[in-house]
Amino acid sequence: MSILTADTLKPIAIGAVIFAALAFLPSLVDNYYMSLAISVASFAVLATAWSMFSGPTRYISLATVVFFGIGAYTVAVLGELMPFALVLVCAGLVGTVIALLVGFSTLRLAGVYFVIFTFGLTELVRQVVSWHEVNVTREMGRYVFLDITQNDIYWQLLALFAVLLLTGFILGRSRLGFALRIIGEDETVAKHCGIDVTRIKIALFVLSALFMTLTGAIMAPRWTYIDPVIAFNPMLSFQVVIMALLGGPRRLLGPLLGVIPLTLLFEVLTANFPNHFSILLGCVFMVIVYLLPNGVIGLYEKYRPPKKRSHTPNSTKSGETPA
Amino acid sequence: MTSHVLLSISGLHKAFGGLIAVNQMQFDICEGEIIGLLGPNGSGKTTVINLISGALSPNDGKVVLDGKDITNLPAHKISHAGIARTFQLVRILPDLDCIENIEAGLAYRTKPLWGHDAHTAAYELLERIGLEKHAHTPAGDLTYIDQKRLELGRALALQPKLLLLDEWLAGLNPSELQDGITLVRKLKHEGLTIIMVEHVMDAIRSLCDRCVVMNAGAKIADGSPDAVLSDGEVIRAYLGDSHA
Numbered sequence: 001m002s003i004l005t006a007d008t009l010k011p012i013a014i015g016a017v018i019f020a021a022l023a024f025l026p027s028l029v030d031n032y033y034m035s036l037a038i039s040v041a042s043f044a045v046l047a048t049a050w051s052m053f054s055g056p057t058r059y060i061s062l063a064t065v066v067f068f069g070i071g072a073y074t075v076a077v078l079g080e081l082m083p084f085a086l087v088l089v090c091a092g093l094v095g096t097v098i099a100l101l102v103g104f105s106t107l108r109l110a111g112v113y114f115v116i117f118t119f120g121l122t123e124l125v126r127q128v129v130s131w132h133e134v135n136v137t138r139e140m141g142r143y144v145f146l147d148i149t150q151n152d153i154y155w156q157l158l159a160l161f162a163v164l165l166l167t168g169f170i171l172g173r174s175r176l177g178f179a180l181r182i183i184g185e186d187e188t189v190a191k192h193c194g195i196d197v198t199r200i201k202i203a204l205f206v207l208s209a210l211f212m213t214l215t216g217a218i219m220a221p222r223w224t225y226i227d228p229v230i231a232f233n234p235m236l237s238f239q240v241v242i243m244a245l246l247g248g249p250r251r252l253l254g255p256l257l258g259v260i261p262l263t264l265l266f267e268v269l270t271a272n273f274p275n276h277f278s279i280l281l282g283c284v285f286m287v288i289v290y291l292l293p294n295g296v297i298g299l300y301e302k303y304r305p306p307k308k309r310s311h312t313p314n315s316t317k318s319g320e321t322p323a
Numbered sequence: 324m325t326s327h328v329l330l331s332i333s334g335l336h337k338a339f340g341g342l343i344a345v346n347q348m349q350f351d352i353c354e355g356e357i358i359g360l361l362g363p364n365g366s367g368k369t370t371v372i373n374l375i376s377g378a379l380s381p382n383d384g385k386v387v388l389d390g391k392d393i394t395n396l397p398a399h400k401i402s403h404a405g406i407a408r409t410f411q412l413v414r415i416l417p418d419l420d421c422i423e424n425i426e427a428g429l430a431y432r433t434k435p436l437w438g439h440d441a442h443t444a445a446y447e448l449l450e451r452i453g454l455e456k457h458a459h460t461p462a463g464d465l466t467y468i469d470q471k472r473l474e475l476g477r478a479l480a481l482q483p484k485l486l487l488l489d490e491w492l493a494g495l496n497p498s499e500l501q502d503g504i505t506l507v508r509k510l511k512h513e514g515l516t517i518i519m520v521e522h523v524m525d526a527i528r529s530l531c532d533r534c535v536v537m538n539a540g541a542k543i544a545d546g547s548p549d550a551v552l553s554d555g556e557v558i559r560a561y562l563g564d565s566h567a
Binding site: 175178179181182185186188189190191192193194195196197 | 376377378397398399402403407408410414415416417418419423426427428430431432433435437477481
């Protein structure tokens with residue numbers, strides 16, 4: 001039953017070596033590439049965390065930026081009052097509480113209603129924060145001056161991503177992870193198998209939101225100035241969805257395969273076509289949905305040689321039977 | 324019969340808007356009994372199954388399993404209480420293989436199995452329902468009868484006290500039907516209590532100890548299969564006045 005068996009130790013060890021090597025990146029490349037690496041790392045955490053909940057359950061959440069923004073704002077408010085580690089803990093707590101509230105109130109919604117709700121939630125939170133800033137603090141923006149370097153941000157994101165992957169790896173081999181897959185296949189069956197569907201969905205939603213909040217908190221010092229429009233920009237939620245879908249949200253490392261090419265592409269687009277960014281983003285989205293409905297991972301699984309186990313007598317007529 | 328009552332339904336009522344789907348239903352089922360729940364299309368049989376299994380909650384009435392009131396409990400708690408079901412339109416987990424489909428039934432029951440134990444138990448169950456050679460086939464690739472077997476296997480994995488079969492034998496060809504009947508009969512010999520919604524009369528006559536017949540949401544007959552199938556009101560419900 002232990003997680004530390006021969007076939008789990010190997011991937012964990014390989015992962016540890018890769019992350020240890022990545023930690024030396026700042027001494028190898030200049031500032032421009034570090035800033036690119038930070039973008040990749042932050043999107044990697046966001047897209048993987050998004051997929052952790054949305055991959056198996058197939059609930060498309062556009063609330064990524066809600067939690068990201070909440071993390072960033074927590075740092076803006078508390079950053080100068082306490083040590084940064086403590087600020088991160090606070091951000092995690094705030095994100096967890098809000099995710100619980102959202103989870104309890106929305107996860108009974110299905111399909112498109114959930115999508116719309118999460119999109120609306122972004123607007124709601126942004127407006128509430130704006131209202132508070134205008135009427136209570138009477139300052140629309142906030143400055144984040146913390147003694148945190150670009151390299152610190154990179155290392156923190158790298159550590160967060162490592163923890164996230166380890167969590168996902170353990171989850172994928174746990175009863176909880178299996179329950180999620182069953183829920184994704186058929187929620188009704190899951191209920192009648194004795195799975196408390198609502199509780200499990202909320203647990204995963206909160207876990208995923210926690211990582212998003214921490215990403216926002218870690219990224220906040222990079223901006224120095226934030227206001228509600230920057231922190232709660234819905235574009236981020238869409239970018240995360242596109243990246244996860246391009247990579248393949250149903251595998252742990254799938255989203256990463258979408259994050260790397262798209263972060264680079266977005267970088268090129270913002271640098272060269274700043275005024276047409278949204279249009280081009282929309283086009284990218286459509287191309288991905290049309291050409292790669294199962295992501296890069298799906299493409300790979302389609303064209304690799306079939307595994308031995310599928311050579312059962314039945315597989316010959318698999319195309320004819322209804323799914 | 325002196326054996327004790329496993330499930331007792333009383334005054335069960337369910338309306339969807341103005342449509343009364345189930346109206347003051349009541350019946351008991353004793354341990355080890357197989358009862359057939361019959362009635363014309365739209366008479367409320369599946370709704371009764373949904374009310375017992377917790378997929379729907381009743382507007383009124385009581386469902387008592389083994390002395391415990393399970394009315395209004397959510398489906399997963401009813402499953403823990405000891406009721407498993409299959410669905411009118413077969414529901415398997417298409418992208419998971421057969422072993423995993425059975426493990427879905429093993430991993431979240433009251434005495435859960437996980438890991439190696441679950442794998443062994445799932446394989447044994449597949450052997451019992453005759454699907455062991457498909458252990459690693461995705462369930463979506465199975466033929467219809469095999470999907471039905473698998474769905475039954477998943478229900479059995481829950482080790483239920485009471486099994487609800489919602490037209491489990493429907494849509495099978497004659498030889499598959501014989502296989503299906505044999506499988507249910509085996510379960511009966513193992514002492515499982517079963518409620519089956521069914522239209523296949525051969526199956527009802529050969530398997531059921533008792534039949535409950537519904538029409539327009541209410542119970543119109545309750546007795547041995549031969550007695551209810553010759554009952555005037557039952558014939559009228561199915562075939563109209565001229566045949567009664």
